Amino acid sequence: MTADIRPRHAGTEARKPLLAVQGVTRRYEGNRQAVTALEDVSFNVFEGEFVCIVGASGGGKSTLLNIVAGLDAPDAGHTLFDGEHVKGPGPDRVLVFQEAALLPWLNVRENVEFGLKLRHTLLADIAAKAERCLELVHLQDYQKLHPHELSGGMRQRVQIARALAVEPRMLLMDEPFAALDVQTRERLQDELQEIWMRTRSTVLFVTHNVREAAVLSDRVIVMTSSPGRVKCEIPVPLPRPRQMDSPPVTGVAMWIRAELQHTGPAGKEPAIASPS
Amino acid sequence: MTADIRPRHAGTEARKPLLAVQGVTRRYEGNRQAVTALEDVSFNVFEGEFVCIVGASGGGKSTLLNIVAGLDAPDAGHTLFDGEHVKGPGPDRVLVFQEAALLPWLNVRENVEFGLKLRHTLLADIAAKAERCLELVHLQDYQKLHPHELSGGMRQRVQIARALAVEPRMLLMDEPFAALDVQTRERLQDELQEIWMRTRSTVLFVTHNVREAAVLSDRVIVMTSSPGRVKCEIPVPLPRPRQMDSPPVTGVAMWIRAELQHTGPAGKEPAIASPS
Amino acid sequence: GGEGAASGQAVSGRQQAVTLRLGYFPNVTHAQPLVGLEDGTYARVLGDGAKLETKTFNSGPSVIEALFAGAIDAAYIGPNPAITGYVQSGGKALRIISGAASGGALFVVRPGANINAPADLAKKKVTTPQIGNTQDVALRAYLAANGLKSREDGGNVTVLPTSNANTLTLFQKGDIDAAWVPEPWGTRLIQEAGGKLFLDERDLWPNGDFVTTNLIVSAGFLDKHPDVVERLLKAHIETTQWINANPDAAAQIASKRIEADTGAALSVALVTASWKNLRMTSDPVAPSLRKSTDDAFALGFLGTTKPDLKDIYALDLLNKALAEKGLPPVSR
Amino acid sequence: MLHPANREAMTPYQVFRRMTETRAGQLGVFVLFLALLVAIWQALYSLQVWPPYTLPSPGSVGETLWRNTENGRIPRAVGVSIRRLAIGYALSVGAGITIGSFTATSRLADSTVGKVVLGMQSLPSVAWLPLAVLWFGLNEQAIIFVAFMGSLFSVAISTNSGVKSIPPLLRQVGLTYGASRWQMYRHIIVPGMMPSLAGGLKLGWSFAWRSLMAGELLFAGLGLGQMLERGRDLNDMSLVIATMLVIISVGLVMDQLIFGRLEHWVLERRGLSSK
Amino acid sequence: MLHPANREAMTPYQVFRRMTETRAGQLGVFVLFLALLVAIWQALYSLQVWPPYTLPSPGSVGETLWRNTENGRIPRAVGVSIRRLAIGYALSVGAGITIGSFTATSRLADSTVGKVVLGMQSLPSVAWLPLAVLWFGLNEQAIIFVAFMGSLFSVAISTNSGVKSIPPLLRQVGLTYGASRWQMYRHIIVPGMMPSLAGGLKLGWSFAWRSLMAGELLFAGLGLGQMLERGRDLNDMSLVIATMLVIISVGLVMDQLIFGRLEHWVLERRGLSSK
Numbered sequence A, B: 001m002t003a004d005i006r007p008r009h010a011g012t013e014a015r016k017p018l019l020a021v022q023g024v025t026r027r028y029e030g031n032r033q034a035v036t037a038l039e040d041v042s043f044n045v046f047e048g049e050f051v052c053i054v055g056a057s058g059g060g061k062s063t064l065l066n067i068v069a070g071l072d073a074p075d076a077g078h079t080l081f082d083g084e085h086v087k088g089p090g091p092d093r094v095l096v097f098q099e100a101a102l103l104p105w106l107n108v109r110e111n112v113e114f115g116l117k118l119r120h121t122l123l124a125d126i127a128a129k130a131e132r133c134l135e136l137v138h139l140q141d142y143q144k145l146h147p148h149e150l151s152g153g154m155r156q157r158v159q160i161a162r163a164l165a166v167e168p169r170m171l172l173m174d175e176p177f178a179a180l181d182v183q184t185r186e187r188l189q190d191e192l193q194e195i196w197m198r199t200r201s202t203v204l205f206v207t208h209n210v211r212e213a214a215v216l217s218d219r220v221i222v223m224t225s226s227p228g229r230v231k232c233e234i235p236v237p238l239p240r241p242r243q244m245d246s247p248p249v250t251g252v253a254m255w256i257r258a259e260l261q262h263t264g265p266a267g268k269e270p271a272i273a274s275p276s
Numbered sequence C: 001g002g003e004g005a006a007s008g009q010a011v012s013g014r015q016q017a018v019t020l021r022l023g024y025f026p027n028v029t030h031a032q033p034l035v036g037l038e039d040g041t042y043a044r045v046l047g048d049g050a051k052l053e054t055k056t057f058n059s060g061p062s063v064i065e066a067l068f069a070g071a072i073d074a075a076y077i078g079p080n081p082a083i084t085g086y087v088q089s090g091g092k093a094l095r096i097i098s099g100a101a102s103g104g105a106l107f108v109v110r111p112g113a114n115i116n117a118p119a120d121l122a123k124k125k126v127t128t129p130q131i132g133n134t135q136d137v138a139l140r141a142y143l144a145a146n147g148l149k150s151r152e153d154g155g156n157v158t159v160l161p162t163s164n165a166n167t168l169t170l171f172q173k174g175d176i177d178a179a180w181v182p183e184p185w186g187t188r189l190i191q192e193a194g195g196k197l198f199l200d201e202r203d204l205w206p207n208g209d210f211v212t213t214n215l216i217v218s219a220g221f222l223d224k225h226p227d228v229v230e231r232l233l234k235a236h237i238e239t240t241q242w243i244n245a246n247p248d249a250a251a252q253i254a255s256k257r258i259e260a261d262t263g264a265a266l267s268v269a270l271v272t273a274s275w276k277n278l279r280m281t282s283d284p285v286a287p288s289l290r291k292s293t294d295d296a297f298a299l300g301f302l303g304t305t306k307p308d309l310k311d312i313y314a315l316d317l318l319n320k321a322l323a324e325k326g327l328p329p330v331s332r
Numbered sequence D, E: 001m002l003h004p005a006n007r008e009a010m011t012p013y014q015v016f017r018r019m020t021e022t023r024a025g026q027l028g029v030f031v032l033f034l035a036l037l038v039a040i041w042q043a044l045y046s047l048q049v050w051p052p053y054t055l056p057s058p059g060s061v062g063e064t065l066w067r068n069t070e071n072g073r074i075p076r077a078v079g080v081s082i083r084r085l086a087i088g089y090a091l092s093v094g095a096g097i098t099i100g101s102f103t104a105t106s107r108l109a110d111s112t113v114g115k116v117v118l119g120m121q122s123l124p125s126v127a128w129l130p131l132a133v134l135w136f137g138l139n140e141q142a143i144i145f146v147a148f149m150g151s152l153f154s155v156a157i158s159t160n161s162g163v164k165s166i167p168p169l170l171r172q173v174g175l176t177y178g179a180s181r182w183q184m185y186r187h188i189i190v191p192g193m194m195p196s197l198a199g200g201l202k203l204g205w206s207f208a209w210r211s212l213m214a215g216e217l218l219f220a221g222l223g224l225g226q227m228l229e230r231g232r233d234l235n236d237m238s239l240v241i242a243t244m245l246v247i248i249s250v251g252l253v254m255d256q257l258i259f260g261r262l263e264h265w266v267l268e269r270r271g272l273s274s275k
């Protein structure tokens, strides 16, 4: 990977955003209990940007990604993708689910090829791409196993490979690396950045790891919970590649962490203050 | 929480271990592909100890916990719990699964009460304990929701509350905090330590977070993968409570991380060396 | 059959072959088709101008169903389904063109039930094959004539319409006291379950004659192909005569045919014994059909308006064929 | 429900689709659909595609329905049949669930009793008639026995496959909390197999119902099966079709009142869409 | 399989349990179980619990079986019935899956066609006989039609509930990769409903089989249904029981050859235990 110090997003304000989330509200009216998952959430993501979302558990992050993916619809507000109203899912936006959403009747390789097949990719291309993505996530030796025979982390890696294989215009990733060990995680972070820079795709990435957010993103959106709202946006204009333990990254991570304090619902602060 | 500087585990070598894993090997003979998940794994865990297991994804950690829990049987070797052969699951060892293993037909509260009910706890006690554990994981406002209405992190928190509620002799936890945001995670780490010290229970804890391992454990077992073996054990004789960012903890974390390097299968090193 | 007999009918070459689809039961009351089909009389007499196809059934109503649906053209059938078929189609669907058998219904009692006179039937359990069928109507009429009534009419005789097969089991078990059944069941109740003959239904009718089996044909087929129907009747008459002349040989053939049709044999002895209570005849015994219809209507089995059987018989062709053989005509 | 203003711009298809969003609307659409079916029937009748004695007119069937309802025959037959069904089916559900969960959890039971159950399931109901007569004689029990045998094995089989399709993870939850064999049944197996069992119970019900129709041929003892047979015996197609309509309606009502709700309830609390 | 040394220490129960660990052992246990059943039967016969004309001896049933097999009647009947079944059932599976997935994915279809399907499912097979004769005449098609109608609705219903029990997450995977409506069917709905459909197909098969037995009463045209009816008509309990045994065996063989495998295959690749 070569150093990339181009001011990629200079003048983003003037450009039209690729994704515009505008006043999105989502309430779940359960039989037993109503929950407001998102309330009046607005933000933009520009073409080629890498945006991270951080926030407390239950804060509506997954709901937000579902709405952007077109799998769920907001109760108020709307999302524009490339200037058009999002009315349903489309092949230009692919979601990596928080749960390892593999198709249980397909083996590892077939799961990775799934997206490519739906797009009527040429057979030879499918094989080559699947092969490459399996290698990326180090699963080339487990191609024939079925999902139930995989470890938790392996499942998540298959899902990541499946999404990377189709090289969508926008990649929506919901805590994709949460189940991975440090080494695998860091390797995949690097690979993701490399792919992102090469294909110029746009990424919206949910994570609980503030350092991961600092290393990967151009911008971090911090959300509060109950109801989920945008608390603030933190720009991360650091040159790439970034080092996990470098002082600027550590600094940004500490900033994100500070913003995250007190994002939970009122009156539910931990009994024991966490020492950070 | 008060400082605890008792030498809790002085002379552990002489004592009889609560859990003795001896030469455990586990092979999966799939129709398509055979996988050696564990090979000749041996270690001891003493009464009242907090032991962490770290290792690469797919390294057999979940398999190991399953075997200790009695849900799976080794192909060779055996496990002794309190001096007796483990032949099946028992109420003295409770497993927190890596996936959020909630019973979909029960709501949050009923899921938390599940273990207590099976133990014929008095009704009043069930209510009180469930209440307390729900508060611990900050879900007291979501008692009536069903699992499918929860976010990923909330599901995991329900599972943790369910396990804590029964106060088992040994708690087996498989990446319990992976889906949680920093704040919740740290709070639960503190709570877990507090409970552990109060109830004198024994904990075997799988994590990918080296800092978490350093902060929580008396001893860290580092595993290699393909096949899974014990690489080394790192003692963590630091006084408690420990601070996440204190130099000793950071030092231990760096040590664990260093041991973790090159634990993956040979020939599968990342193309891009991770910068840490 | 007349194996060597020459074909009596010349068939014109230009005429297209008509298919006659004939239905019957593989059962002792359908003696003519069993024997005549097996020994080839029907095929021979019908000649080249008409192709014969046969279908076997287990119950009268399904024969009528098939006739209504146009799946068969002619059939041997008991009187009651013939009546309901005629009535339900408003007189349009079918005609009775001949009789085939008379008699063959027995009232059998269980010895342990101590039934020696009609009055002993009080508080007893009696079965009939089917609600509203010939035997059911006959039993109820018989009870009425002897001052008894069935339970549903406020009397003290339990009448249980149930299938003949069940009747035999129940008789053996001693769960029922008497049964009014057609052949071969009457004989079987006597032979296999130790039943005692209480009444042969023939004793209730003038000359001991009441119709058991008719030959019917669909009205449309009769209109279009009277010639084929005429030849069918000739085959029928010829076979009837032969059976009456050679009962033992006929029983052998019938038993063989039943086995071929159903895959299970009815013993020759049973066929012979059953036929002792039957008479094979072309006479449809029209008065017995009318009386039976009236009884059924009185018992409420035939709807709310009195059925009109005016056109149910078409016996001209039969009488013509009988005349050709030098036999006396039958009346309607 | 619908704004008149919107209506104008919608195609009839869209109007109907919209209607199905509410319960009342669904009923409305269904009634319209039935009206359509009756209209087709009337057309077939008027065109004399089949002779009237094989396809009676809707009017004459309606008349038969009405007459037999008024004189109490249909209500009585329905009452008698449902009573028999309720008893036979309840027994078969109890016994079937017991057998099914037993065979699903013991390999020995599965390769002995389980195999016999599989074979028995293919026996038609009429095969039970001789046994019913033999064991019970001609009475209610005999008929109920036929309905019972008709659905017993199907309930057992669906229970068996319901138990087998419980995700192993859920069993493991029970095990790790130290559930006894009985507690596993009570707290994991039974609730865990519900979604799959709900469908099985529905099919089991129709096995029971159809077997009952066969069982009611044992002897003329009221009931819908007997009424159907009576129609066939008298070749009275109006009565046959009227009885069929009654049977279908009973089926639908049962489904709406019991099985539809059961299924909806099970699916809903699991977050499985019922759309 | 078993070490003789181990055997001594084991109770018979344990021996049998052990045996069920292999396919061959399962068969062995099953055969032993059947032998046990026959022994009980013989004992009942010898003790004269029921008179011999209602419960014939195993020997006489065996003799009937053997005689009818030797003279080719049973093989012919089985051949004829299975041929009819295969056609009728194949058609009903095709049509049923189409109707079922259609009603499961369109709310409009569900509240019209779906409701009618639910009602029709409760019609006994005999109700289809008049229609079969009317539409097809007295021939193979008519019988096949009865078998077809007997299982059509049950297949449609299990398909419907199979589709509805697909976890929403799996649908979402298809959607996010931009699957078209057809691709959703092909790649998500059909494979996703397999575990639940496997059970449904099995029950659908027994509906078809039982309806066939009823359909074969249309006219005496060979087949097992006719053979059973004949045995009843002749009160030949040996023939009745022999035919029942043949029907059960056909059911078992079908299950082992087709449905058992299907189910095992589906469950196994999903990691659902079949124990």
Ligand SMILES: Nc1ncnc2c1ncn2[C@@H]1O[C@H](COP(=O)(O)OP(=O)(O)OP(=O)(O)O)[C@@H](O)[C@H]1O
Binding pocket: A028, A029, A030, A035, A036, A037, A055, A056, A057, A058, A059, A060, A061, A062, A063, A064, A098, B145, B148, B149, B150, B151, B152, B153, B154, B179, B181
């Ligand atoms: N299907 C549903 N029905 C009802 N409520 C729901 C549903 N899905 C989510 N919710 C509620 O919406 C809120 C937000 O959930 P969401 O999954 O978006 O959170 P999240 O930010 O992704 O949390 P996590 O970090 O734990 O994954 C939660 O309170 C949850 O209870």
Ligand SMILES: Nc1ncnc2c1ncn2[C@@H]1O[C@H](COP(=O)(O)OP(=O)(O)OP(=O)(O)O)[C@@H](O)[C@H]1O
Binding pocket: A145, A148, A149, A150, A151, A152, A153, A154, A179, A181, B028, B029, B030, B035, B036, B037, B055, B056, B057, B058, B059, B060, B061, B062, B063, B064, B098
């Ligand atoms: N049921 C199974 N059938 C076949 N192989 C299995 C099965 N379960 C696990 N394995 C294999 O065993 C190995 C270890 O799996 P395990 O789940 O124990 O790993 P892990 O250390 O928990 O990984 P992770 O950190 O990703 O959760 C993997 O290679 C996996 O493919």
Ligand SMILES: [Mg+2]
Binding pocket: A061, A062, A063, A098, A174, B151, B152, B153
């Ligand atoms: Mg989430």
Ligand SMILES: [Mg+2]
Binding pocket: A151, A152, A153, B061, B062, B063, B098, B174
């Ligand atoms: Mg794991």
